[in-house]
Amino acid sequence: MIEIRNLSKIYKTKTGTVIGVDDVTLSIQEGEIYGIVGYSGAGKSSLLRCINLLERPTSGKISVNGTDLTSLKGENLRLARLKIGMIFQHFYLISQKTVFDNVAFALKAAKLPEAQIKSRVEELLEMVGLSDKRDVYPAQLSGGQKQRVAIARALANNPKVLLCDEATSALDPTTTMSILNLLKKINKELNITIVLITHEMKVVKEICNRMAIMQNGRVMEEGTVYEVFANPQTGLTKEFIESVVSFEIPEVILNKCDGPIVKVIFKGKVAGEGVISDTLQQFKVKGNFLHGSIEYIQELPLGIFIMELKGEKEEINNAIKYIENRAAQVEVLRNGL
Ligand SMILES: Nc1ncnc2c1ncn2[C@@H]1O[C@H](COP(=O)(O)OP(=O)(O)OP(=O)(O)O)[C@@H](O)[C@H]1O
Ligand SMILES: [Mg+2]
Incomplete structure (x- = not known):
């Protein structure tokens, strides 16, 4: 659907060159909601703006739908762009227009x-839930309502792809959720592929199927949101995950533990129920729970438990096996076996 091949974007400024995107290769499938996260300056907007x-781009290729x-240049590029909608953090509505x-x-x-314009606009306003605001001006709308107008505008020409640049970053948590739900609906009902960039891992966890993490213009890690959460490969990814699922245990508590401290991760169906209690029954091991949670990512459970194990070394090893x-x-996080 969207193929990004060896894409680089280098900005030339008065003081020298700045790397925006550095050799990125990504494939985004049709019908997917794809999230790109990274801190400020990672190159997310540069990458997104290269997609349409x-x-x-300074070098590399972008192909959308083949x-x-x-x-492309001129009129052909303009027509291709109509099939790619875009929304932004600051909405960019025209303030003098209703x-x-x-x-x-x-x-x-x-x-x-x-006549066609009128019926299409009415249909779009209905879809974003703003039929009653058709004659008001942007200044009279809340942030969430402004974003709904921007979404309606972005969908006007029946795009196949919707690009979202920090579309919820200016909104409060409740409004963010309502906009994310609207994006989910658009994705499902209209089968529009969505590429969403954000610095909030929570947003990705909420609606994305797959994701990439960027730093210094590069993609550091990529995969299904579930796998990235279950198996983060880099410190950067772990940091982002901990912003949503925190496993911090106070140092004073850790210092009281002398047995090994283990993190047990259950994926998918067996989100842990039964396994730990079975283990503690079968082996001469005591488990002291320090932390535990079951997260639901794309409706699949991911169970993560941190506990101190107490008992004979051999029994503990057998229990872990x-x-x-x-x-x-x-x-094993601490006090290795
Ligand atoms: N028009 C430009 N001219 C020069 N440098 C630019 C330009 N746009 C972006 N950059 C630089 O490219 C790098 C990536 O910026 P970009 O805006 O893509 O990051 P971002 O991940 O979207 O950050 P943020 O989360 O703050 O929006 C930064 O170092 C930035 O300063
Ligand atoms: Mg940006």
Whole structure:
């Protein structure tokens, strides 16, 4: 669907060159909600803007639906762009135009007849839940409502792809959820592929199927959101995950533990129920729970428990082997065996 090949974007400034995107290769499938996270300056917006050629890549290729966008120019590029909608953190509505006219603006650019424009705008406002605001001006809307108008406008020309640049970053948590739910609905009902960039891992956990983590213009890690949460490979990814699922245990508590401290991760169906209690019954081992949670990612449970194990070394080793055989991952965090 979206193929990004060896894409680089280097900005030339008065003081020298700045790397925005550094040799990124990614494939985004049709119908997917794909998340790109990273701290400020990681290159997320640069990458996203290259996808619709708002920014021309310095090198590399972008193809959307089999069309190599980097080879298009003029009218052909303009037409290809109509099939890629985009929304931003700061909405960018036209303040002198009503809600209706803001959405109609995108259709006028596509030179549609008046009657068709009217019915399409009404349909779009209905979909984003703003039919009653059609004649008001952006200044009279809340942030969430402004983003809904921007979404309606972005969908006006029936795009196949919607690019979202920090679309919920200016919104409070409840409004963020309502916009994320709207994006989910659009993805499902209209089968629009969504690429979403954000610095909030919570947003990715909420709606994305797959994700990438960027730093210094590069993709550091990539995969299904579930696997990234279950098996983070880099310190950067762990940091992002801990912003959503914190496993911090106070040092004073850790210092009171003398047995090995293990982290047990259960993936998928067997989110741990039964396995730990079975283990503690079968072996002469006592478990002292320090932390535990079951997260639901894309409706699949991911159970993570941290505990101190007390008992004979051999019994502890056997207990760990037993847990591992029951489809779990065990990581020794401290006081190794
Ligand atoms: N037009 C530009 N001219 C020069 N440098 C730029 C330009 N746009 C971005 N950069 C630089 O490219 C790098 C990546 O910036 P980018 O805006 O893509 O990051 P980001 O991940 O979107 O950050 P944020 O989360 O703050 O939006 C930064 O070092 C930035 O300073
Ligand atoms: Mg940005």
